[in-house]
Amino acid sequence: MAQATLFTDKQLIGLGVAAAVVGGLVIWQASKAAKAAAEFTEEVITEDLNPVSDQNLAYSGVNGVGAALTGDEDFKLGRWLYEKLN
DSSP, rough: OOOOOOOHHHHHHHHHHHHHHHHHHHHHHHHHHHHHHHHHHHHHIIIIIOOOTTTSSHHHHHHHHHHHOOOOOOHHHHHHHHHHHH
């Protein structure tokens, strides 16, 4: 008695090609996401965590709070201290 097959050889080859294409697309998208994450991380490290940058988190945070408290949108803590002490 002959055994029935679920797929023909051509169908199995087609499924294999389709799986390879889908796998390639997944890998390509993952590499794009990893590249974007690396670029974002580099930007955060170079600006937000750089202690000498005038764009770091502490500098911008202090100046933002000072601007909210004083109403001066161009508030800078260093300038404010200079004006108070001189």
